[in-house]
Amino acid sequence: MAETGQSQSTGPGGEAIPKGFRSAEQGWPELHRIPHPPYRVPLLGDVLGAGVRTPVQDSMRVARRLGPVFRRKGFGKEIVFVWGAEQVAELSDESRFAKHVGLGVANLRPVARDGLFTAYNHEPNWQLAHDVLAPGFSRSAMQGYHPLMLDVARGLMERWDAGEAAGDPVDVPGDMTKLTLETIARTGFGYDFGSFERSRPHPFVTAMVGTLSFAQRRNVVPPPLTPLLLRGATKRNAADTAYLNRTVDEVIARRREGGGGDEGAGAGGTGDLLDRMLETAHPETGERLTSDNIRRQIITFLIAGHETTSGALSFALYYLARNPQILARAREEVDRVWGAAPEPAYEQVAKLRYVRRVLDESLRLWPTAPAFAREAVRDTTLGGEHPMRRGAWALVLGLMLHRDPAAWGQDAEEFDPDRFEPAAVRARPAHVYKPFGTGARACIGRQFALHEATLVLGLLLRRYDLHAEPGYRLRVAERLTLMPEGFTLRLTRRSGPGPAASASAPTPASEPESAPAPAPASDDAEPPGQGQCPHSAVLTTPRRATPS
Numbered sequence: 387m388a389e390t391g392q393s394q395s396t397g398p399g400g401e402a403i404p405k406g407f408r409s410a411e412q413g414w415p416e417l418h419r420i421p422h423p424p425y426r427v428p429l430l431g432d433v434l435g436a437g438v439r440t441p442v443q444d445s446m447r448v449a450r451r452l453g454p455v456f457r458r459k460g461f462g463k464e465i466v467f468v469w470g471a472e473q474v475a476e477l478s479d480e481s482r483f484a485k486h487v488g489l490g491v492a493n494l495r496p497v498a499r500d501g502l503f504t505a506y507n508h509e510p511n512w513q514l515a516h517d518v519l520a521p522g523f524s525r526s527a528m529q530g531y532h533p534l535m536l537d538v539a540r541g542l543m544e545r546w547d548a549g550e551a552a553g554d555p556v557d558v559p560g561d562m563t564k565l566t567l568e569t570i571a572r573t574g575f576g577y578d579f580g581s582f583e584r585s586r587p588h589p590f591v592t593a594m595v596g597t598l599s600f601a602q603r604r605n606v607v608p609p610p611l612t613p614l615l616l617r618g619a620t621k622r623n624a625a626d627t628a629y630l631n632r633t634v635d636e637v638i639a640r641r642r643e644g645g646g647g648d649e650g651a652g653a654g655g656t657g658d659l660l661d662r663m664l665e666t667a668h669p670e671t672g673e674r675l676t677s678d679n680i681r682r683q684i685i686t687f688l689i690a691g692h693e694t695t696s697g698a699l700s701f702a703l704y705y706l707a708r709n710p711q712i713l714a715r716a717r718e719e720v721d722r723v724w725g726a727a728p729e730p731a732y733e734q735v736a737k738l739r740y741v742r743r744v745l746d747e748s749l750r751l752w753p754t755a756p757a758f759a760r761e762a763v764r765d766t767t768l769g770g771e772h773p774m775r776r777g778a779w780a781l782v783l784g785l786m787l788h789r790d791p792a793a794w795g796q797d798a799e800e801f802d803p804d805r806f807e808p809a810a811v812r813a814r815p816a817h818v819y820k821p822f823g824t825g826a827r828a829c830i831g832r833q834f835a836l837h838e839a840t841l842v843l844g845l846l847l848r849r850y851d852l853h854a855e856p857g858y859r860l861r862v863a864e865r866l867t868l869m870p871e872g873f874t875l876r877l878t879r880r881s882g883p884g885p886a887a888s889a890s891a892p893t894p895a896s897e898p899e900s901a902p903a904p905a906p907a908s909d910d911a912e913p914p915g916q917g918q919c920p921h922s923a924v925l926t927t928p929r930r931a932t933p934s
């Protein structure tokens with residue numbers, strides 16, 4: 387695999403490019419050829435019509451006006467955005483580009499430092515942690531997590547049953563967030579936040595949301611004004627970070643005292659992610675993660691492992707509730723594939739191909755991690771017309787890539803899961819679907835998220851009729867991720883075939899549908915013959931040289 391590392395970036399004359407935010411002027415010598423919105427305000431930039439709370443949705447509007455490569459400037463920070471299918475395919479070429487840790491990702495560094503998500507490509511702990519943790523996302527590991535995922539889903543359904551009985555609407559994003567946080571905390575670290583039993587969020591969750599919101603605010607407040615405008619928030623953020631660290635240290639200490647994970651669920655019974663971090667040495671070098679790095683990884687997984695999946699589930703439920711025919715088709719599949727089994731076995735989840743397409747399509751229209759950044763690993767030219775110096779970077783606006791009519795057709799704004807029929811996927815060019823990022827730094831938790839979300843959607847479709855509030859119009863909130871805002875559902879317990887499958891009903895001896903698990907639908911699927919682990923290709927990445 388191509389070298390994707392980046393040591394200290396340098397400009398054309400070999401001079402070091404300063405660390406910290408690199409404005410586009412520093413790396414794009416012909417920046418003037420890239421369009422920007424009219425009416426630039428001196429010093430402030432492209433602020434007319436821009437909303438502090440909706441930078442991503444604002445960028446969608448600008449993208450539609452200015453085309454596949456454009457730039458925006460705010461308070462001296464100039465950013466190039468790219469969303470055209472051809473240009474994104476180039477940015478996905480790992481011999482020319484790599485992940486860029488900037489903007490919101492870099493703002494998480496004070497809390498997550500060189501954890502997997504926020505590590506710079508050259509930091510040795512990225513490769514070490516990646517190699518140690520990737521088997522924790524293999525197919526066999528997933529099989530181990532399945533019973534715990536079911537257990538957490540039971541907690542959600544108890545809560546929803548109570549809501550249904552009381553005639554109350556349920557808060558979809560709120561409950562999905564509880565579910566996904568519990569799932570990663572329990573499967574990864576044997577930690578139970580008790581989210582469904584609490585009326586208020588666990589303090590850890592409040593602190594985590596606090597640090598995420600702070601990171602988001604730092605994106606839009608110019609650094610010189612930070613001490614003035616964010617003084618109180620900076621203090622609160624320090625307290626939140628300290629609380630996160632203390633809690634995680636307790637989890638680690640408890641595990642060290644008590645031996646393996648209480649609910650040890652990892653691959654082949656070797657424990658969960660925490661066991662893996664504490665006990666596994668790198669297979670080639672024998673190196674181990676340090677205590678401080680383990681702390682960073684736990685915080686990373688708790689953050690990266692829940693908000694995005696929670697949003698994906700919420701959008702999928704929104705579209706299901708809005709499209710009765712699609713819902714009926716998805717439910718018919720669940721009833722047929724799961725039959726009278728009280729709860730699905732691991733293998734029965736991947737057989738929900740249509741439900742999975744509903745998820746794929748939801749993540750197309752609203753990729754909950756809506757953008758990711760790529761930087762040039764050498765001097766290059768984007769699209770044959772935009773020269774970039776090594777270290778120059780662009781933000782890939784997945785949200786618009788996924789709506790590019792050139793790749794997705796004139797009806798790209800419509801919700802249609804059939805776009806992910808295998809033949810339709812094969813007919814599309816590569817690199818037009820990137821909800822999980824790209825290359826060596828793509829999402830390590832992809833299969834985890836898809837298994838969890840497909841399982842939960844299947845369970846909910848089987849148990850409830852979903853009724854959206856008639857007056858609700860989709861509003862999308864932006865934190866570091868996207869989430870439907872104020873979205874509630876009214877529920878009724880089904881009386882059809884699924885729920886009638888009572889808890890005492892036996893699991894059928896033969897499954898109703900015995901075809902092998904479907905090939906992943908997206909263009910970022912693993913190459914054939916590499917099993918289900920999304921990162922099996924990446925696992926063989928040669929170790930990078932540590933920069934001098």
Ligand code: HEM
Nearest residue numbers: 502503690691694695698755758822823827829830831835
């Ligand atoms: C629908 C759910 C999810 C979405 C849409 C998503 C999206 C992404 C994206 C776009 C990236 C790349 C970011 C970049 O290039 O800067 C990423 C990386 C990552 N994700 Fe996810 N993610 C999801 C679920 C999860 C889950 C469940 C976990 C953990 C259990 C997880 C852990 C991570 C980690 C650790 C990275 C960093 C990988 C690396 O750089 O080596 N994600 N994710």
